[in-house]
Amino acid sequence: MTAPAVPHHRIGLVVPSSNVTVETEMPALLGRHAGATFSFHASRMRMHTVSPEELRAMNAQRGRCVDEIADAGIDAVLYACLVALMAQGHTDGRGEHDHVERAVVDQLADRGLAARVTSSAGALVTALTALGASRIALVMPYLRPVAELVVGYLEAEGFTVADWRALEVGDNAEVGCIAGDRVLGAARSLDLTGADALVLSACVQMPSLDLVQRAEDELGLPVLSAATAGAFTLLRSLDLPVDLPGAGGLLRLDSPVGAR
Template structure:
């Protein structure tokens, strides 16, 4: 590590209220392992309702956000909408990460780019998960798109819950501890992991250690995976207490794969 302070850029849907709380909480908790200090900087894309049409329009605005954040010379960027990426077609996170990283290069301030969609796929690979259960706040058709996207990456989704909340503000206002009961109703027989929130807007961080202890399965979330990939890109120990299996410290020596513009 060649410096102790890092600028974290976040490309955020305009109605998202959770990415700017959970990601900072995880990264600040990780500082005990690294001594690093973080500042957080956001650029927003318009989106109020989680529909395929609004998601596509929002994604088209992500290039502007990458340029704005690179004006601040951030050290890493996180794209904070998993379903926007996954609804654009299988494997799209790779294209998005390449394109947005290229925008930072063109602006003279190259920064690695993490999408929450790509981070979830990578996180499942790191812990060796081949069969999972998933909780989403999305409508059932969008949840099916998420399931199809994950399965196209070689991971079987054994069970899923779609909470069918279209209003993105309502998603962000959910009590994370409500996920404890929801998770208990899933079929977790022989799963390798539970994705407690496949959405960086649906709060889940407080529930992760509770569900992990209660159900005895590794628990991750889109936000925890995003934080893991950010820490990897900054060459910092990918470890944070209370953030689930991926950030438990068991995977701090795993090298990043597939992250566009990583600095290792």
């Protein structure tokens, strides 16, 4: 008897031009899935310094990037720059991630594609909600004024940010080179009293994939990152089980009891 074919999904990534991490961590994560295979198709928006001005200029390139990945016939999209959306705040009672995700859905529909769409910003909100987390702690690479925008955005989404650390790195290329020991050191310095979850990297450019399970085991609470939240939301949007080993409890939510 022939075994059923394993489904394959094409994932479109819209990333800042200086980002080198999401195209490493996302394939590494989804490559652990036992029931599907994935390919990744990226388009890049020019951005080097994480400043409000460059983030706005980067977001203005969204239309071109979505058209480019649409040509690949993608099944799902991750708009992979968390701070680019959170820095824009909320309008009409909705976060910028909601506005952008709907705009991308509409643009793809005009091309005849019914792809699932999420953003790193929206994925983090979705993942924290799925964990039942209301009181959270954050580690971010950003300069303090930008980090404060992220804190404000998450609080406007209904979360209480109990404590946070900003590593004060403005050059996005340098963010991709931040050492794991520095990230873990920042996490260990947080006051996690009463926290429901720790976001170890609120940025898809700051490497953290190898640290998530280690931090969760050490600190004794759910630990996630922008990357693991993105993988979680992509899997859910594609109606695939969330069961990826070695990257924290968020990505074992559909695993058998005791397997996390």
